Amino acid sequence: xxxIIPIKRVLDPYTQARVDKQTQMVDLTNAKMAMNPFCEIAxxxxxxxxxxxxxxETIAVxxxxxxxxxxxxxxxxxxxxxxxxxxxxxxxxLQPLHLGKILASIIKREEAGLxxxxxxxxxxDNNQTGQIISGLxxxxxxxxxxxxxxxxxxxxxxxxxxxxxxxxxxRLHLPAIVTVDLRLNEPRYASLPNIMKARSKPLETLxxxxxxxxxxxxxxxxxxxxxGTKDRAAKQVSxxxxxxxxxxxxGVL
Amino acid sequence: MSALxxxxxHGAEISANSRAAVTAATQLSGAVDALVLTNDAANASAxxxxxxxxxxxVVADAALEHVSAGIASxxxxxxxxxxxxxxxxxxxxxxxxVPVVGALLDVQPISDVCEVKSPNTFARPLYAGNIMAxxxxxxxxxxxxxxxxxxxxxxxxxSAAIEELSVDVPESNSTFISLQxxxxxxxxxxxxxxxxxxxRGLGSKENFGLIEQLADKLDAAVGASRAxxxxxxxxxxxxxxxxxxxxxxxxYMAVGISGAIQHxxxxxDSQVIVVIxxxxxxxxxxxxxxxxNTDLFGAVxxxxxxx
Ligand SMILES: Cc1cc2nc3c(=O)[nH]c(=O)nc-3n(C[C@H](O)[C@H](O)[C@H](O)COP(=O)(O)OP(=O)(O)OC[C@H]3O[C@@H](n4cnc5c(N)ncnc54)[C@H](O)[C@@H]3O)c2cc1C
Numbered sequence: 001x002x003x004i005i006p007i008k009r010v011l012d013p014y015t016q017a018r019v020d021k022q023t024q025m026v027d028l029t030n031a032k033m034a035m036n037p038f039c040e041i042a043x044x045x046x047x048x049x050x051x052x053x054x055x056x057e058t059i060a061v062x063x064x065x066x067x068x069x070x071x072x073x074x075x076x077x078x079x080x081x082x083x084x085x086x087x088x089x090x091x092x093x094l095q096p097l098h099l100g101k102i103l104a105s106i107i108k109r110e111e112a113g114l115x116x117x118x119x120x121x122x123x124x125d126n127n128q129t130g131q132i133i134s135g136l137x138x139x140x141x142x143x144x145x146x147x148x149x150x151x152x153x154x155x156x157x158x159x160x161x162x163x164x165x166x167x168x169x170x171r172l173h174l175p176a177i178v179t180v181d182l183r184l185n186e187p188r189y190a191s192l193p194n195i196m197k198a199r200s201k202p203l204e205t206l207x208x209x210x211x212x213x214x215x216x217x218x219x220x221x222x223x224x225x226x227x228g229t230k231d232r233a234a235k236q237v238s239x240x241x242x243x244x245x246x247x248x249x250x251g252v253l
Numbered sequence: 254m255s256a257l258x259x260x261x262x263h264g265a266e267i268s269a270n271s272r273a274a275v276t277a278a279t280q281l282s283g284a285v286d287a288l289v290l291t292n293d294a295a296n297a298s299a300x301x302x303x304x305x306x307x308x309x310x311v312v313a314d315a316a317l318e319h320v321s322a323g324i325a326s327x328x329x330x331x332x333x334x335x336x337x338x339x340x341x342x343x344x345x346x347x348x349x350x351v352p353v354v355g356a357l358l359d360v361q362p363i364s365d366v367c368e369v370k371s372p373n374t375f376a377r378p379l380y381a382g383n384i385m386a387x388x389x390x391x392x393x394x395x396x397x398x399x400x401x402x403x404x405x406x407x408x409x410x411x412s413a414a415i416e417e418l419s420v421d422v423p424e425s426n427s428t429f430i431s432l433q434x435x436x437x438x439x440x441x442x443x444x445x446x447x448x449x450x451x452x453r454g455l456g457s458k459e460n461f462g463l464i465e466q467l468a469d470k471l472d473a474a475v476g477a478s479r480a481x482x483x484x485x486x487x488x489x490x491x492x493x494x495x496x497x498x499x500x501x502x503x504x505y506m507a508v509g510i511s512g513a514i515q516h517x518x519x520x521x522d523s524q525v526i527v528v529i530x531x532x533x534x535x536x537x538x539x540x541x542x543x544x545x546n547t548d549l550f551g552a553v554x555x556x557x558x559x560x
Contacts, residue, residue, distance in 0.1 A: 017380035128352035135356025218361035240555035
């Protein structure tokens with residue numbers, strides 16, 4: 001069984017996003033970039049399946065400009081067998097519906113039995129792409145998973161989903177798409193020898209235009225503003241009584 | 254220009270986020286219907302009482318109790334032929350289903366809407382809430398999930414018609430096994446007026462009991478940081494933040510929580526923020542209204558004794 005792991009290059013999750021005054025868009029020039037943390041977890045889970053003998057091949061896929069190759073090399077260095085780079089001309093505003101169509105075409109071409117990916121990317125926080133792929137391909141879907149196990153006959157997987165009311169466990173018949181939550185596993189670091197080895201692993205480049213998918217934006221960003229936390233005039237208190245009195249005065253107790 | 258609101262039910266109980274979705278839908282359309290997928294048609298009667306809803310469309314089938322996204326989306330996509338908008342409250346229920354509907358209808362859904370600006374422009378957060386974007390849809394149909402903290406929750410007072418739809422429920426390619434729900438007598442996290450939230454600073458599951466005791470004293474809900482959930486102090490459904498729940502209570506008390514951007518993403522719109530932390534320079538302290546710079550164990554015990 002082949003596993004496809006779609007991955008995304010994003011602004012480092014611990015870096016504050018800033019709006020460029022001139023372009024009025026989020027400024028990513030010179031920003032520290034990283035693999036989306038959810039994607040690292042997806043890669044780790046795929047590698048575990050490969051190591052257990054349940055998967056024949058692990059394939060990372062990413063879509064973007066040339067810089068995206070760095071992220072694919074990181075996946076290869078973590079241990080993924082090969083990578084597919086879907087190259088775009090410049091920074092396109094690709095949306096989950098576009099990404100879903102692009103990835104669905106690759107998943108079909110590779111006849112993958114399982115797709116493991118992040119439940120969201122920490123830039124746009126859409127939480128949509130995995131679901132969209134399952135809708136396009138008719139594959140079973142397990143979102144927000146924090147536990148995963150393949151059945152002995154390799155026909156289905158059992159997943160635990162982190163949902164608002166607790167944990168839901170489901171059995172998904174293969175082929176399936178799973179979107180992973182952060183508590184699924186602890187992703188490994190790429191060791192130096194493996195980073196070296198990754199350079200000679202296969203990386204296929206496909207021009208997005210060759211896939212014949214309409215990528216006209218459906219939803220346009222027409223403006224952005226910084227809306228992070230504002231410093232409040234913190235008042236210091238030094239006892240329980242004082243705190244409770246303040247809260248009563250503010251009318252929140 | 255009619256709108257369909259996807260209602261999330263727990264038994265016969267309507268999720269608060271669905272009431273927010275009704276409010277958002279009424280801002281978009283004068284003709285708002287609700288859709289209920291349930292195992293028991295009787296559950297729909299509560300939905301008919303939400304003011305602002307014209308007709309409640311019900312699909313009832315035993316197979317819909319723990320419905321898969323695949324099945325739900327096929328049913329919804331069919332019903333959507335009569336509607337321009339699909340609106341649902343941002344929650345794991347809708348986030349699982351709505352994008353699949355988008356794939357079936359060839360529409361790009363819009364997640365976590367915080368404001369309706371016009372019939373096709375909306376505000377939504379990016380980058381863990383550090384950026385607020387205005388986005389414009391050019392799709393013929395518009396699919397939205399909306400933040401329950403950004404819209405009023407439509408109250409009861411209406412008397413909508415109930416219409417049962419006969420739909421052949423398709424075969425599912427996934428099967429439900431079990432649901433492990435947290436049982437609690439405390440107020441529900443996303444609708445509570447007051448939240449006492451604990452972080453890694455609590456140190457252990459036993460110590461986290463202090464947060465629960467204080468919450469009980471203040472008639473508050475319990476929340477947690479991801480680090481506290483990861484460490485097993487409390488279950489995942491209490492997590493506040495970018496990947497947990499988004500809350501905006503009157504009072505948010507952050508105990509032993511440093512204030513990483515991913516945590517702030519879930520609570521920065523709280524009305525009054527109190528921080529108890531022995532590090533006065535923690536990012537959390539900077540955005541607080543009241544800071545008690547002290548060891549949390551003594552402080553929380555004092556609060557329990559004095560509240
Ligand atoms: C993709 C991604 C998504 C994430 N999503 C979320 C999310 O949804 N929610 C979330 O919360 N986090 C999330 N995180 C994690 C986040 O980055 C932080 O790691 C996490 O919030 C830290 O939790 P904490 O504040 O409890 O722990 P810490 O950062 O370790 O802070 C502990 C605090 O307790 C204080 N303390 C310790 N002992 C005492 C004492 N005795 N008395 C008083 N104070 C004490 C310390 O001074 C410190 O400020 C996410 C991270 C990533 C990468």
